[in-house]
Structures are given as C-alpha cells and as structure tokens.
Amino acid sequence: MKTYHHFSEFKKLDNAVATIGTFDGVHFGHQKIIKRLCELAKSTGGESVILTFFPHPRMIIDPENQDLKLINTIEEKIKILSELGVDHLIITPFTRDFSNLSPAEYIKNILVDTIGIKQLIVGYDHRFAKDRKGGMQELEMFSKQFDYKIEEIAKQDVDDVAVSSTKIRKALLNGEVALAASYLGYNFSIHGRVIKGDKIGRTIGFPTANIFLEETYKLIPSDGIYAVTVDMGTESYKGMAYIGQRPTINGMTRNIEVNIFDFNKEIYGQYITMTFLEFLRHDVKFTGLEALKMQLQKDKEDTLSYFKKIG
Structure with a gap:
C-alpha cells in the first residue's frame, strides 16, 4: 500500500475506486466497506483508494473539546489498512479551508480532479463538505457530469454488522476490552x-x-x-x-x-x-x-x- 500525507504527493489515477471516511478503529463495519472497495477495484481493473483525515475532523471543528479520544493512532490505522489489501491511502490534513468546501467543490476538486474517481463507495448516510451538506443526492447529481459511478453500502448491511466507533470507545472506557x-x-x-x-x-x-x-x-x-x-x-x-x-x-x-x-x-x-x-x-x-x-x-x-x- 502506498501512503500519502498530502494531496500534492498523489498522482491522479486513470481508474480510481475510492471510499472516504475517518475509519477510527477500522472495525467490522469499516472492513465491510473496504472489502467491497478492493473487490470492485480488482473486478474493474482499477486501483483502490481510501481518503481519510488527520487530525480527526472533530478536533478541528471543535478544538476546545478535548474529550474525543481515538481508537487508533494514525500509525496503527496505516498498518491495519495495509493488511486489508488497499492500494492507496491518502491522509489529508483536515483544515478549516478543507471543511469549508461546498459539495460541488469537494466532488470536482478532490474526488474527480485530484483522485480521478471512476467509482465511489460510501457507507449508508455518508455526509461530506461544509456543514455536512453533501450526501448521496449531490454525489448522484454530479456523477453523469464527471463520469463516475456511486455505490452506497445498504443501511441493512451496516445495521447487520451493528458496529460503530462510538460503541467501541464506550466499551473500552468501561473496561470491556473483550467486547471491543x-x-x-x-x-x-x-x-x-x-x-x-x-x-x-x-x-x-x-x-x-x-x-x-x-x-x-x-x-x-x-x-x-x-x-x-x-x-x-x-x-x-x-x-x-x-x-x-x-x-x-x-x-x-x-x-x-x-x-x-x-x-x-x-x-x-x-x-x-x-x-x-x-x-x-x-x-x-x-x-x-x-x-x-x-x-x-x-x-x-x-x-x-x-x-x-x-x-
């Protein structure tokens, strides 16, 4: 797996199959998305790309709140993702400027012009861009203009896994390490x-x-x-x-x-x-x-x- 710590290090791909998220814990729910990502990249002759963020968005949006603790350090996350067979990992600094991108700017400037997405996989109810205003509606609206396909992991599939980073943090903070x-x-x-x-x-x-x-x-x-x-x-x-x-x-x-x-x-x-x-x-x-x-x-x-x- 190739790892990039800024968009400037990444060379746009001809056939990127991508997903986006913080992926704290890289838990079973995340792994389901990543497995599908790698399968789709392989079946279409593309390359799998994960776009993640560090620092965690909440650390930037709400810097006064020091309560958020993460399951993985960035080094741990890199190791786990590399073992799952991902081709490319982009760790972009989450900044105020980045958080202020509109859905249209986010899709065109980041996903299309920088990564070169041909297919995008997202979890159920994925939100992005300024004030989390972007979602499936915006992704589908721009898909024909920018020639990419979008696939959403169904709510039922996510619910079947019944996992969230918040639930895992709670288990650990209660000492329930086996449950975590x-x-x-x-x-x-x-x-x-x-x-x-x-x-x-x-x-x-x-x-x-x-x-x-x-x-x-x-x-x-x-x-x-x-x-x-x-x-x-x-x-x-x-x-x-x-x-x-x-x-x-x-x-x-x-x-x-x-x-x-x-x-x-x-x-x-x-x-x-x-x-x-x-x-x-x-x-x-x-x-x-x-x-x-x-x-x-x-x-x-x-x-x-x-x-x-x-x-």
Missing part, C-alpha cells in the same frame, strides 16, 4: 515508551514497566487490571497491566504499568506494544502495601488461569 475486540475483529492495543517509575512494585515482588504514550489523543481503557500480551520486536510475553492513579499509595497521576511474566531485563527507553485481552477487576484502594501484594498475587493467578483457558 468482538466489534473490531482484533484486540485493542497501545504502543508506548518504557519510562522510569518509582519502583514500588519491585519492593512487593511485582516489578512493572511504566508506559508513556506520546499520542495524547489515543484512547486509554478504564482503570483496572487486565490480562495482556506485551510485544517487543519479535518477542512476545504474557503479563498483567494496571491502569489507574495507585490509590493505595495516594498517587496523583494516572499510570499505565505492566508486570511482564517471566521477564527480568532493563527496557527503559524501549517501545513496547501492549494488547488487552481480558478485564480482571476494577482499581480499588487497599489498606497498605501488604494487602495490595496479596491482591496482586491473586490477580496474577487469575491472569495465568485466563491464559491457560484460552490456550
């Missing part, structure tokens, strides 16, 4: 750099790697304990992760930590990927470190039982 995985078609993960902590975990027999996320817009699941896998390059380990403010020691900041099983190496500064498999329990305050240690031992047993169960 059933919607996504893969397990949710975070990627970050290992930084130094205060090493309290070592004093009670549960050393942890503290993870720093550079992308502030990345969604972090609910506070609690999780069964996870940890990937470092070609190596993969089992472990249990903690997200929370460490109330037992009166912590002031929200931490992301992982106790990696059967592992005893210094990895400060390294990047690791932590994949969430199962929620074990909520974060609670204990009477002291000894009580916390006893609970962590039970958490480890529960985590190992989970891994044994899934084989």
Whole structure:
C-alpha cells in the first residue's frame, strides 16, 4: 500500500475506486466497506483508494473539546489498512479551508480532479463538505457530469454488522476490552515508551514497566487490571497491566504499568506494544502495601488461569 500525507504527493489515477471516511478503529463495519472497495477495484481493473483525515475532523471543528479520544493512532490505522489489501491511502490534513468546501467543490476538486474517481463507495448516510451538506443526492447529481459511478453500502448491511466507533470507545472506557475486540475483529492495543517509575512494585515482588504514550489523543481503557500480551520486536510475553492513579499509595497521576511474566531485563527507553485481552477487576484502594501484594498475587493467578483457558 502506498501512503500519502498530502494531496500534492498523489498522482491522479486513470481508474480510481475510492471510499472516504475517518475509519477510527477500522472495525467490522469499516472492513465491510473496504472489502467491497478492493473487490470492485480488482473486478474493474482499477486501483483502490481510501481518503481519510488527520487530525480527526472533530478536533478541528471543535478544538476546545478535548474529550474525543481515538481508537487508533494514525500509525496503527496505516498498518491495519495495509493488511486489508488497499492500494492507496491518502491522509489529508483536515483544515478549516478543507471543511469549508461546498459539495460541488469537494466532488470536482478532490474526488474527480485530484483522485480521478471512476467509482465511489460510501457507507449508508455518508455526509461530506461544509456543514455536512453533501450526501448521496449531490454525489448522484454530479456523477453523469464527471463520469463516475456511486455505490452506497445498504443501511441493512451496516445495521447487520451493528458496529460503530462510538460503541467501541464506550466499551473500552468501561473496561470491556473483550467486547471491543468482538466489534473490531482484533484486540485493542497501545504502543508506548518504557519510562522510569518509582519502583514500588519491585519492593512487593511485582516489578512493572511504566508506559508513556506520546499520542495524547489515543484512547486509554478504564482503570483496572487486565490480562495482556506485551510485544517487543519479535518477542512476545504474557503479563498483567494496571491502569489507574495507585490509590493505595495516594498517587496523583494516572499510570499505565505492566508486570511482564517471566521477564527480568532493563527496557527503559524501549517501545513496547501492549494488547488487552481480558478485564480482571476494577482499581480499588487497599489498606497498605501488604494487602495490595496479596491482591496482586491473586490477580496474577487469575491472569495465568485466563491464559491457560484460552490456550
């Protein structure tokens, strides 16, 4: 898959089969559209193109609202889309000027003159251009003038998948990582750099790697304990992760930590990927470190039982 970070990098195609969207999560609903996109491109001798946006449109349209957190970083999205067999991915900066394009300008300037669409696939009730005024009516109205075909994924097909990025975010924020995985078609993960902590975990027999996320817009699941896998390059380990403010020691900041099983190496500064498999329990305050240690031992047993169960 070829990736472009601006329209200026992209050379207009003779037979582009395209779709448009933010595709946060690249979940089952998105995958249905992308599968159809690739099938149609192959059957017509065209090339598949996805037009997506970064930053997310809501970050530009409503910059004061910092509540929106995304399921994927842009790097994660690129990786997932490349594995789905897409030929071209255009990641255009979403700007005020771009958001002010009229439906006619959007169709002619972007879809026709820049991408070279011959066929366009959109999800049910797809909206675009200024104030989201563009839709199927406008796409069909200009299709004969600009010589392209338009295909809409039926509402029933979308409803059958019963998935939305909003529903997945809600599941993750509730700690329901297994439910989120059933919607996504893969397990949710975070990627970050290992930084130094205060090493309290070592004093009670549960050393942890503290993870720093550079992308502030990345969604972090609910506070609690999780069964996870940890990937470092070609190596993969089992472990249990903690997200929370460490109330037992009166912590002031929200931490992301992982106790990696059967592992005893210094990895400060390294990047690791932590994949969430199962929620074990909520974060609670204990009477002291000894009580916390006893609970962590039970958490480890529960985590190992989970891994044994899934084989």
